[in-house]
Amino acid sequence: MPLWFARGLRRGVVTTRYPAQRDPSAADLPTPPAFCAEKLTREVADQLCQACPCGALSRAGDALTFDAGACTACGRCAQAVPGAVTRSGEFELAATRREHLIKQIPLVGESER
Amino acid sequence: MTAAGFSPQAGEESAEELAAAQLRRQVARQFGRSLHIRTLDTGSCAACEQEIRLLAAPHYDLHRLGLFFTPAPRHADMLLVTGPMIRAFDVAVRKTYEAMPGPKLVVATGACALGGVYQPDAFTHGGAGEMLPVDVWIPGCPPSPLALLQGLLVAVGRLAEKSRTMTFVQNGNPR
Numbered sequence: 661m662p663l664w665f666a667r668g669l670r671r672g673v674v675t676t677r678y679p680a681q682r683d684p685s686a687a688d689l690p691t692p693p694a695f696c697a698e699k700l701t702r703e704v705a706d707q708l709c710q711a712c713p714c715g716a717l718s719r720a721g722d723a724l725t726f727d728a729g730a731c732t733a734c735g736r737c738a739q740a741v742p743g744a745v746t747r748s749g750e751f752e753l754a755a756t757r758r759e760h761l762i763k764q765i766p767l768v769g770e771s772e773r
Numbered sequence: 774m775t776a777a778g779f780s781p782q783a784g785e786e787s788a789e790e791l792a793a794a795q796l797r798r799q800v801a802r803q804f805g806r807s808l809h810i811r812t813l814d815t816g817s818c819a820a821c822e823q824e825i826r827l828l829a830a831p832h833y834d835l836h837r838l839g840l841f842f843t844p845a846p847r848h849a850d851m852l853l854v855t856g857p858m859i860r861a862f863d864v865a866v867r868k869t870y871e872a873m874p875g876p877k878l879v880v881a882t883g884a885c886a887l888g889g890v891y892q893p894d895a896f897t898h899g900g901a902g903e904m905l906p907v908d909v910w911i912p913g914c915p916p917s918p919l920a921l922l923q924g925l926l927v928a929v930g931r932l933a934e935k936s937r938t939m940t941f942v943q944n945g946n947p948r
Binding site: 714 | 884887888889890892902907908909910911912913914916917919920923924927928934935936937939940941942943944
């Protein structure tokens with residue numbers, strides 16, 4: 661009798677855990693952007709909003725609103741302003757509430773003046 | 774400062790919300806051992822379906838986790854919705870949801886179903902949340918099988934949600 665079968669009977673665990681180990685292919689997945697906080701001025705934020713094709717980015721006053729749920733990880737924001745945007749590397753993004761995916765990112769410059 | 778704006782205050786949860794949370798945990802415990810999934814394509818480009826299909830492949834093997842696909846909504850515990858919810862599907866979506874026995878879960882999959890790609894107009898509702906009570910949202914265009922697996926396990930309470938604490942801000946060494 662295989663060991664895992666005996667173990668399952670003893671512990672009552674009928675399914676396995678996820679993930680057993682980190683999947684190496686996860687490193688190549690397209691992921692939403694991460695923004696460099698110190699480079700985000702109003703001008704940069706407006707450039708980013710303009711580059712976004714799916715309305716994931718918008719600016720209201722001194723905050724950039726990033727909707728990770730609307731983001732398609734196309735990378736156009738990173739192309740528009742290469743220094744300010746990097747890969748976040750986050751792909752396990754499931755949320756139990758839609759609001760959890762909408763992030764407010766404070767801009768620099770304006771509040772310091 | 775960013776996360777605090779959206780998190781419900783700990784002391785302010787009403788009795789109904791606490792009861793709902795307890796019920797949700799009970800349902801999740803039941804579904805955590807065996808869950809049957811019905812997929813519903815509401816006008817997606819089929820990229821999401823491609824990734825969902827890969828879940829059954831040996832590399833991801835969702836059956837080891839007690840998750841199964843079923844062709845009939847009457848046998849399903851979870852509705853996995855893709856696409857921007859086009860209006861031509863209104864009747865089909867309602868019938869599918871009503872045919873499922875309760876308790877049931879709804880998972881919105883992909884940027885379209887989360888309202889990212891299409892705005893509401895004459896042809897689409899612009900997201901699954903407009904028509905169905907969504908329990909878990911899985912972003913991505915399309916979400917990879919790994920992201921889908923994590924989303925499904927979040928839905929049945931076997932993994933904790935990660936996205937709530939993500940900031941998408943990187944401080945220091947800009948490349």
